[in-house]
Amino acid sequence: MSALSLSCRVCGTEHPLEALGSCSRCFGPLDPAYDLERVRVSFTPERLAGGPPSIWRYADLLPVEAPDEPRLAPGYTPLVPAPRLAKAIGLRDLWLKLDTANPTHSFKDRPVAVAARKAQELGLDTLSCSSTGNLAGAVAARAAAEGLEAAVFVPADLEHEKLAAAAAYGPRLYAVDGHYDHCSRLSVELSFELPWGFVNVNLRSYYAEGSKTLAYEVVEQLGWRTPDVIAIPIASGALFHKVGQGLSELRSLGLGEGPAPRLVGAQAEGCQPVATAFREQKPVQPVRPDSIARSLAIGSPADGDFAVSTARETGGAIHAVPEDEVGENMALLARTTGVFGETAAGVTLGALRAAVAAGEVARDDRVVLLVTGDGLKTLGPVSFTYVPTPIAADADAFLDDVLAAG
Ligand SMILES: Cc1ncc(COP(=O)(O)O)c(C=O)c1O
Ligand SMILES: [Zn+2]
Structure with a gap:
Protein backbone atom coordinates (compact mmCIF):
# COMPACT_ATOMS: atom_id res chain seq x y z
CA MET A 1 0.00 0.00 0.00
CA ASP A 68 -8.76 -10.36 -1.68
CA GLU A 69 -12.40 -11.05 -2.44
CA PRO A 70 -13.93 -7.83 -3.81
CA ARG A 71 -17.57 -8.73 -3.21
CA LEU A 72 -19.96 -6.50 -5.19
CA ALA A 73 -17.11 -4.14 -6.00
CA PRO A 74 -18.33 -0.73 -7.20
CA GLY A 75 -16.88 1.36 -9.98
CA TYR A 76 -15.79 1.14 -13.58
CA THR A 77 -19.31 2.22 -14.46
CA PRO A 78 -20.24 3.08 -18.08
CA LEU A 79 -19.32 6.42 -19.64
CA VAL A 80 -21.69 6.91 -22.56
CA PRO A 81 -22.15 9.65 -25.18
CA ALA A 82 -25.43 11.59 -25.05
CA PRO A 83 -25.78 13.22 -28.50
CA ARG A 84 -29.51 14.03 -28.35
CA LEU A 85 -29.29 15.57 -24.89
CA ALA A 86 -26.21 17.49 -26.05
CA LYS A 87 -28.16 18.96 -28.94
CA ALA A 88 -31.11 19.83 -26.71
CA ILE A 89 -28.90 21.92 -24.40
CA GLY A 90 -26.63 23.50 -27.00
CA LEU A 91 -23.59 21.22 -26.79
CA ARG A 92 -21.82 18.89 -29.23
CA ASP A 93 -19.82 16.48 -27.08
CA LEU A 94 -21.63 15.46 -23.91
CA TRP A 95 -21.03 12.24 -21.97
CA LEU A 96 -22.86 10.68 -19.03
CA LYS A 97 -21.05 8.82 -16.27
CA LEU A 98 -23.56 6.24 -15.11
CA ASP A 99 -22.93 5.68 -11.42
CA THR A 100 -26.44 4.29 -11.25
CA ALA A 101 -24.71 1.06 -12.36
CA ASN A 102 -23.15 0.57 -8.91
CA PRO A 103 -24.52 -2.16 -6.60
CA THR A 104 -26.93 0.16 -4.75
CA HIS A 105 -27.45 2.50 -7.71
CA SER A 106 -25.46 5.48 -6.50
CA PHE A 107 -21.84 6.68 -6.39
CA ALA A 208 -13.97 10.47 0.84
CA GLU A 209 -11.00 9.06 -1.10
CA GLY A 210 -13.30 6.56 -2.79
CA SER A 211 -14.87 9.40 -4.79
CA LYS A 212 -11.54 10.21 -6.49
CA THR A 213 -12.01 7.05 -8.53
CA LEU A 214 -14.68 8.87 -10.55
CA ALA A 215 -12.01 11.26 -11.82
CA TYR A 216 -9.60 8.45 -12.66
CA GLU A 217 -12.28 6.50 -14.51
CA VAL A 218 -13.53 9.40 -16.59
CA VAL A 219 -10.01 10.14 -17.81
CA GLU A 220 -9.13 6.48 -18.40
CA GLN A 221 -12.41 5.82 -20.24
CA LEU A 222 -11.78 8.81 -22.52
CA GLY A 223 -8.50 7.14 -23.56
CA TRP A 224 -6.40 9.05 -21.01
CA ARG A 225 -7.66 12.39 -22.28
CA THR A 226 -9.21 14.92 -19.93
CA PRO A 227 -12.62 16.46 -20.70
CA ASP A 228 -13.01 20.25 -20.71
CA VAL A 229 -15.77 20.27 -18.10
CA ILE A 230 -17.22 17.90 -15.48
CA ALA A 231 -20.64 18.68 -13.98
CA ILE A 232 -20.99 17.38 -10.41
CA PRO A 233 -23.72 17.57 -7.73
CA ILE A 234 -22.80 19.02 -4.33
CA ALA A 235 -24.19 18.13 -0.90
CA SER A 236 -21.33 18.01 1.64
CA GLY A 237 -18.95 19.00 -1.16
CA ALA A 238 -16.76 15.91 -0.64
CA LEU A 239 -17.44 14.42 -4.08
CA PHE A 240 -16.77 17.72 -5.85
CA HIS A 241 -13.56 18.39 -3.93
CA LYS A 242 -12.29 14.82 -4.33
CA VAL A 243 -12.88 14.78 -8.10
CA GLY A 244 -10.69 17.91 -8.15
CA GLN A 245 -8.03 16.17 -6.03
CA GLY A 246 -8.13 13.06 -8.23
CA LEU A 247 -7.55 15.18 -11.33
CA SER A 248 -4.63 16.98 -9.66
CA GLU A 249 -3.06 13.65 -8.74
CA LEU A 250 -3.34 12.46 -12.34
CA ARG A 251 -1.71 15.69 -13.49
CA SER A 252 1.19 15.31 -11.06
CA LEU A 253 1.68 11.76 -12.34
CA GLY A 254 1.72 13.09 -15.91
CA LEU A 255 -1.47 11.19 -16.83
CA GLY A 256 -4.30 12.55 -18.96
CA GLU A 257 -3.63 14.61 -22.06
CA GLY A 258 -5.62 17.77 -22.56
CA PRO A 259 -6.88 20.70 -20.52
CA ALA A 260 -7.28 20.81 -16.73
CA PRO A 261 -11.06 20.26 -16.50
CA ARG A 262 -13.28 23.05 -15.17
CA LEU A 263 -15.57 21.68 -12.49
CA VAL A 264 -19.19 22.87 -12.51
CA GLY A 265 -21.00 22.26 -9.22
CA ALA A 266 -24.73 21.84 -8.76
CA GLN A 267 -27.09 22.58 -5.89
CA ALA A 268 -30.85 23.06 -5.71
CA GLU A 269 -32.19 26.49 -4.78
CA GLY A 270 -33.83 25.15 -1.61
CA CYS A 271 -30.44 24.17 -0.19
CA GLN A 272 -27.64 26.14 -1.81
CA PRO A 273 -25.11 27.14 0.86
CA VAL A 274 -22.16 26.27 -1.39
CA ALA A 275 -23.56 27.97 -4.51
CA THR A 276 -24.28 31.09 -2.42
CA ALA A 277 -20.74 31.15 -1.01
CA PHE A 278 -19.34 30.83 -4.54
CA ARG A 279 -21.58 33.58 -5.89
CA GLU A 280 -21.03 36.00 -3.02
CA GLN A 281 -17.34 35.17 -2.55
CA LYS A 282 -17.86 34.53 1.16
CA PRO A 283 -17.32 31.54 3.48
CA VAL A 284 -20.15 29.01 3.51
CA GLN A 285 -22.97 29.93 5.91
CA PRO A 286 -25.24 27.10 7.14
CA VAL A 287 -28.86 27.12 5.92
CA ARG A 288 -32.02 25.20 6.80
CA PRO A 289 -32.64 22.89 3.82
CA ASP A 290 -36.00 22.86 2.07
CA SER A 291 -35.47 21.10 -1.25
CA ILE A 292 -37.00 18.44 -3.44
CA ALA A 293 -33.45 17.12 -4.01
CA ARG A 294 -33.27 15.34 -0.69
CA SER A 295 -29.94 13.64 -1.41
CA LEU A 296 -28.28 17.07 -1.71
CA ALA A 297 -30.06 18.62 1.28
CA ILE A 298 -27.14 19.29 3.60
CA GLY A 299 -27.44 22.72 5.21
CA SER A 300 -24.03 22.67 6.89
CA PRO A 301 -21.69 21.10 4.32
CA ALA A 302 -18.42 19.80 5.80
CA ASP A 303 -16.40 20.33 2.62
CA GLY A 304 -18.35 23.35 1.36
CA ASP A 305 -15.49 25.86 1.47
CA PHE A 306 -13.15 23.36 -0.16
CA ALA A 307 -15.70 22.84 -2.93
CA VAL A 308 -15.80 26.61 -3.51
CA SER A 309 -11.99 26.72 -3.74
CA THR A 310 -12.00 23.78 -6.15
CA ALA A 311 -14.53 25.52 -8.40
CA ARG A 312 -12.39 28.69 -8.42
CA GLU A 313 -9.05 26.95 -8.88
CA THR A 314 -10.31 24.92 -11.84
CA GLY A 315 -11.96 27.92 -13.53
CA GLY A 316 -15.38 26.35 -12.97
CA ALA A 317 -18.55 27.59 -11.29
CA ILE A 318 -21.33 26.49 -8.92
CA HIS A 319 -24.98 27.03 -9.86
CA ALA A 320 -28.24 26.75 -7.93
CA VAL A 321 -31.15 25.27 -9.87
CA PRO A 322 -34.78 26.33 -9.30
CA GLU A 323 -36.75 23.63 -7.49
CA ASP A 324 -39.43 23.43 -10.18
CA GLU A 325 -36.81 22.67 -12.86
CA VAL A 326 -35.44 19.56 -11.14
CA GLY A 327 -38.20 17.17 -12.28
CA GLU A 328 -38.22 18.67 -15.79
CA ASN A 329 -34.49 18.06 -16.08
CA MET A 330 -34.85 14.47 -14.83
CA ALA A 331 -37.46 13.91 -17.55
CA LEU A 332 -35.33 15.61 -20.23
CA LEU A 333 -32.38 13.39 -19.32
CA ALA A 334 -34.57 10.27 -19.40
CA ARG A 335 -36.31 10.95 -22.72
CA THR A 336 -33.18 12.02 -24.62
CA THR A 337 -30.78 9.36 -23.30
CA GLY A 338 -32.71 6.45 -21.75
CA VAL A 339 -31.02 7.21 -18.43
CA PHE A 340 -33.28 7.77 -15.43
CA GLY A 341 -31.26 9.69 -12.88
CA GLU A 342 -32.47 10.86 -9.48
CA THR A 343 -33.14 14.42 -8.35
CA ALA A 344 -29.37 15.00 -7.99
CA ALA A 345 -29.00 14.31 -11.72
CA GLY A 346 -31.83 16.75 -12.49
CA VAL A 347 -29.99 19.35 -10.41
CA THR A 348 -26.68 18.62 -12.16
CA LEU A 349 -28.23 18.92 -15.61
CA GLY A 350 -29.86 22.18 -14.52
CA ALA A 351 -26.50 23.57 -13.37
CA LEU A 352 -24.83 22.53 -16.61
CA ARG A 353 -27.56 24.31 -18.58
CA ALA A 354 -27.03 27.40 -16.44
CA ALA A 355 -23.28 27.24 -17.13
CA VAL A 356 -23.95 26.95 -20.88
CA ALA A 357 -26.34 29.92 -20.70
CA ALA A 358 -23.71 31.95 -18.80
CA GLY A 359 -21.08 31.21 -21.46
CA GLU A 360 -18.96 29.27 -18.95
CA VAL A 361 -19.30 26.13 -21.07
CA ALA A 362 -18.85 26.45 -24.83
CA ARG A 363 -20.69 24.49 -27.53
CA ASP A 364 -17.59 22.53 -28.54
CA ASP A 365 -16.39 21.70 -25.05
CA ARG A 366 -16.19 18.03 -24.17
CA VAL A 367 -18.44 17.76 -21.11
CA VAL A 368 -19.00 14.87 -18.68
CA LEU A 369 -22.09 14.92 -16.47
CA LEU A 370 -22.05 12.66 -13.41
CA VAL A 371 -25.30 10.75 -12.92
CA THR A 372 -24.70 9.87 -9.27
CA GLY A 373 -28.05 8.29 -8.31
CA ASP A 374 -31.04 6.41 -9.69
CA GLY A 375 -34.43 7.93 -10.52
CA LEU A 376 -36.27 4.87 -9.22
CA LYS A 377 -35.46 6.09 -5.70
CA THR A 378 -36.97 9.56 -6.30
CA LEU A 379 -40.09 9.11 -8.40
CA GLY A 380 -42.08 12.07 -7.08
CA PRO A 381 -40.67 14.89 -9.23
CA VAL A 382 -41.35 13.05 -12.51
CA SER A 383 -44.89 11.93 -11.64
CA PHE A 384 -46.09 14.71 -14.00
CA THR A 385 -44.88 12.56 -16.95
CA TYR A 386 -47.26 9.73 -16.01
CA VAL A 387 -50.37 10.51 -18.04
CA PRO A 388 -51.44 7.13 -19.50
CA THR A 389 -54.16 6.93 -22.15
CA PRO A 390 -56.88 4.49 -20.97
CA ILE A 391 -57.96 2.12 -23.79
CA ALA A 392 -59.93 -1.07 -24.37
CA ALA A 393 -58.08 -4.30 -25.33
CA ASP A 394 -59.44 -4.00 -28.88
CA ALA A 395 -57.10 -3.68 -31.91
CA ASP A 396 -59.73 -2.22 -34.26
CA ALA A 397 -60.72 0.42 -31.75
CA PHE A 398 -57.04 1.19 -31.17
CA LEU A 399 -56.29 1.57 -34.89
CA ASP A 400 -59.49 3.36 -35.85
CA ASP A 401 -60.12 5.54 -32.85
CA VAL A 402 -57.09 5.89 -30.59
CA LEU A 403 -54.32 6.26 -33.19
CA ALA A 404 -56.56 8.21 -35.55
CA ALA A 405 -57.27 10.68 -32.75
CA GLY A 406 -53.49 11.23 -32.53
C1 LIG B 1 -26.98 10.94 -5.55
C2 LIG B 1 -26.03 11.85 -4.84
N1 LIG B 1 -25.26 12.67 -5.58
C3 LIG B 1 -24.41 13.53 -5.00
C4 LIG B 1 -24.27 13.61 -3.62
C5 LIG B 1 -23.31 14.62 -3.06
O1 LIG B 1 -22.25 14.08 -2.38
P1 LIG B 1 -21.33 14.93 -1.39
O2 LIG B 1 -22.01 14.88 -0.06
O3 LIG B 1 -20.04 14.21 -1.41
O4 LIG B 1 -21.24 16.34 -1.91
C6 LIG B 1 -25.03 12.77 -2.81
C7 LIG B 1 -24.89 12.82 -1.36
O5 LIG B 1 -25.58 12.18 -0.62
C8 LIG B 1 -25.94 11.86 -3.43
O6 LIG B 1 -26.70 11.03 -2.71
ZN1 LIG C 1 -4.64 20.70 11.21
Missing part, protein backbone atom coordinates in the same frame (compact mmCIF):
# COMPACT_ATOMS: atom_id res chain seq x y z
CA SER A 2 1.36 3.43 -0.85
CA ALA A 3 -0.58 5.56 1.71
CA LEU A 4 1.86 6.86 4.31
CA SER A 5 -0.16 8.98 6.73
CA LEU A 6 -3.18 11.25 7.12
CA SER A 7 -2.24 14.84 6.43
CA CYS A 8 -4.25 17.86 7.64
CA ARG A 9 -5.64 19.80 4.69
CA VAL A 10 -5.41 23.03 6.73
CA CYS A 11 -2.25 22.95 8.88
CA GLY A 12 -0.36 20.07 7.25
CA THR A 13 0.15 18.09 10.48
CA GLU A 14 0.72 14.37 9.80
CA HIS A 15 -1.31 11.75 11.65
CA PRO A 16 -1.14 7.93 11.64
CA LEU A 17 -3.52 5.96 9.39
CA GLU A 18 -6.12 5.42 12.15
CA ALA A 19 -9.84 6.11 12.61
CA LEU A 20 -9.41 9.87 13.03
CA GLY A 21 -12.21 12.20 11.98
CA SER A 22 -10.20 15.42 11.99
CA CYS A 23 -6.84 17.00 12.80
CA SER A 24 -6.03 16.88 16.51
CA ARG A 25 -4.38 20.32 16.26
CA CYS A 26 -6.85 22.39 14.24
CA PHE A 27 -9.90 20.14 13.57
CA GLY A 28 -9.22 20.41 9.82
CA PRO A 29 -10.10 17.50 7.52
CA LEU A 30 -7.46 14.83 6.88
CA ASP A 31 -6.37 13.50 3.50
CA PRO A 32 -4.25 10.39 3.00
CA ALA A 33 -0.75 11.19 1.74
CA TYR A 34 0.86 8.75 -0.69
CA ASP A 35 4.36 7.75 -1.66
CA LEU A 36 4.01 9.27 -5.12
CA GLU A 37 7.39 7.97 -6.29
CA ARG A 38 6.15 4.45 -5.65
CA VAL A 39 2.77 5.21 -7.24
CA ARG A 40 4.49 6.61 -10.33
CA VAL A 41 5.88 3.16 -11.10
CA SER A 42 2.66 1.21 -10.74
CA PHE A 43 -0.05 3.72 -11.73
CA THR A 44 0.45 3.65 -15.49
CA PRO A 45 -2.11 3.23 -18.29
CA GLU A 46 -0.59 -0.13 -19.26
CA ARG A 47 -0.68 -1.58 -15.75
CA LEU A 48 -4.11 -0.16 -14.97
CA ALA A 49 -5.57 -1.67 -18.14
CA GLY A 50 -4.93 -5.12 -16.67
CA GLY A 51 -6.60 -4.32 -13.34
CA PRO A 52 -10.04 -5.39 -12.10
CA PRO A 53 -13.09 -3.63 -13.62
CA SER A 54 -13.85 -1.75 -10.38
CA ILE A 55 -12.48 0.98 -8.12
CA TRP A 56 -9.85 -1.52 -6.97
CA ARG A 57 -7.92 -1.04 -10.22
CA TYR A 58 -6.86 2.28 -8.62
CA ALA A 59 -5.88 0.73 -5.26
CA ASP A 60 -2.43 2.37 -5.41
CA LEU A 61 -4.10 5.74 -4.84
CA LEU A 62 -6.50 4.49 -2.17
CA PRO A 63 -5.63 4.38 1.56
CA VAL A 64 -6.42 0.67 2.09
CA GLU A 65 -5.32 -2.66 0.63
CA ALA A 66 -7.56 -3.95 -2.17
CA PRO A 67 -9.69 -6.79 -0.76
CA LYS A 108 -21.88 6.19 -2.61
CA ASP A 109 -20.87 2.56 -3.08
CA ARG A 110 -17.39 3.87 -3.97
CA PRO A 111 -16.56 5.74 -0.75
CA VAL A 112 -18.31 3.10 1.36
CA ALA A 113 -16.24 0.26 -0.13
CA VAL A 114 -13.05 2.08 0.91
CA ALA A 115 -14.34 2.97 4.41
CA ALA A 116 -15.60 -0.57 4.99
CA ARG A 117 -12.21 -1.97 4.06
CA LYS A 118 -10.59 0.33 6.63
CA ALA A 119 -13.17 -0.71 9.24
CA GLN A 120 -12.22 -4.33 8.61
CA GLU A 121 -8.50 -3.53 8.83
CA LEU A 122 -9.18 -1.89 12.21
CA GLY A 123 -11.31 -4.82 13.40
CA LEU A 124 -14.51 -2.77 13.74
CA ASP A 125 -17.62 -4.88 13.29
CA THR A 126 -20.33 -2.22 12.88
CA LEU A 127 -20.58 0.21 9.96
CA SER A 128 -22.56 3.38 10.57
CA CYS A 129 -23.37 6.71 8.93
CA SER A 130 -25.65 9.71 8.85
CA SER A 131 -27.24 9.87 5.43
CA THR A 132 -29.44 11.80 3.03
CA GLY A 133 -30.58 8.40 1.71
CA ASN A 134 -28.16 6.88 -0.75
CA LEU A 135 -25.36 6.47 1.77
CA ALA A 136 -27.65 4.52 4.12
CA GLY A 137 -28.34 2.00 1.35
CA ALA A 138 -24.66 1.77 0.40
CA VAL A 139 -23.58 1.19 4.03
CA ALA A 140 -26.34 -1.35 4.66
CA ALA A 141 -25.52 -3.28 1.49
CA ARG A 142 -21.76 -3.28 2.05
CA ALA A 143 -22.29 -4.52 5.63
CA ALA A 144 -24.56 -7.27 4.30
CA ALA A 145 -21.98 -8.25 1.67
CA GLU A 146 -19.14 -8.38 4.22
CA GLY A 147 -21.02 -9.92 7.16
CA LEU A 148 -20.77 -6.74 9.28
CA GLU A 149 -23.45 -5.02 11.36
CA ALA A 150 -24.96 -1.77 10.07
CA ALA A 151 -26.61 1.10 11.95
CA VAL A 152 -27.75 4.05 9.83
CA PHE A 153 -29.23 7.43 10.77
CA VAL A 154 -31.53 9.18 8.29
CA PRO A 155 -34.06 12.03 8.42
CA ALA A 156 -37.45 10.42 9.16
CA ASP A 157 -39.19 12.16 6.26
CA LEU A 158 -36.92 10.99 3.39
CA GLU A 159 -38.38 9.52 0.20
CA HIS A 160 -40.07 6.22 1.07
CA GLU A 161 -38.29 4.48 -1.84
CA LYS A 162 -34.90 5.38 -0.41
CA LEU A 163 -35.72 4.26 3.11
CA ALA A 164 -37.26 1.00 1.89
CA ALA A 165 -34.30 0.33 -0.42
CA ALA A 166 -31.89 0.73 2.52
CA ALA A 167 -34.06 -1.26 4.95
CA ALA A 168 -34.10 -4.31 2.68
CA TYR A 169 -30.43 -5.03 3.51
CA GLY A 170 -31.30 -5.45 7.19
CA PRO A 171 -29.49 -2.56 8.94
CA ARG A 172 -30.64 -1.01 12.18
CA LEU A 173 -32.31 2.00 10.60
CA TYR A 174 -32.84 5.00 12.86
CA ALA A 175 -35.33 7.54 11.52
CA VAL A 176 -34.27 10.80 13.14
CA ASP A 177 -36.76 13.52 13.98
CA GLY A 178 -34.98 16.32 12.13
CA HIS A 179 -33.10 17.01 8.92
CA TYR A 180 -29.73 15.70 7.78
CA ASP A 181 -27.69 18.10 9.86
CA HIS A 182 -29.35 16.75 13.03
CA CYS A 183 -28.44 13.19 11.97
CA SER A 184 -24.90 14.31 11.30
CA ARG A 185 -24.49 15.98 14.70
CA LEU A 186 -25.95 12.92 16.41
CA SER A 187 -23.53 10.57 14.64
CA VAL A 188 -20.54 12.79 15.51
CA GLU A 189 -21.54 12.69 19.20
CA LEU A 190 -22.09 8.92 19.08
CA SER A 191 -18.73 8.37 17.38
CA PHE A 192 -17.02 9.40 20.65
CA GLU A 193 -19.04 6.83 22.61
CA LEU A 194 -19.31 3.75 20.38
CA PRO A 195 -16.65 1.47 18.84
CA TRP A 196 -18.26 1.71 15.40
CA GLY A 197 -16.91 2.67 12.00
CA PHE A 198 -18.90 5.81 11.15
CA VAL A 199 -18.00 6.03 7.48
CA ASN A 200 -18.50 9.80 7.22
CA VAL A 201 -17.18 10.69 10.69
CA ASN A 202 -14.19 8.76 12.08
CA LEU A 203 -13.56 6.98 8.74
CA ARG A 204 -14.24 10.09 6.64
CA SER A 205 -10.66 10.47 5.37
CA TYR A 206 -10.80 6.97 3.90
CA TYR A 207 -14.42 7.22 2.76
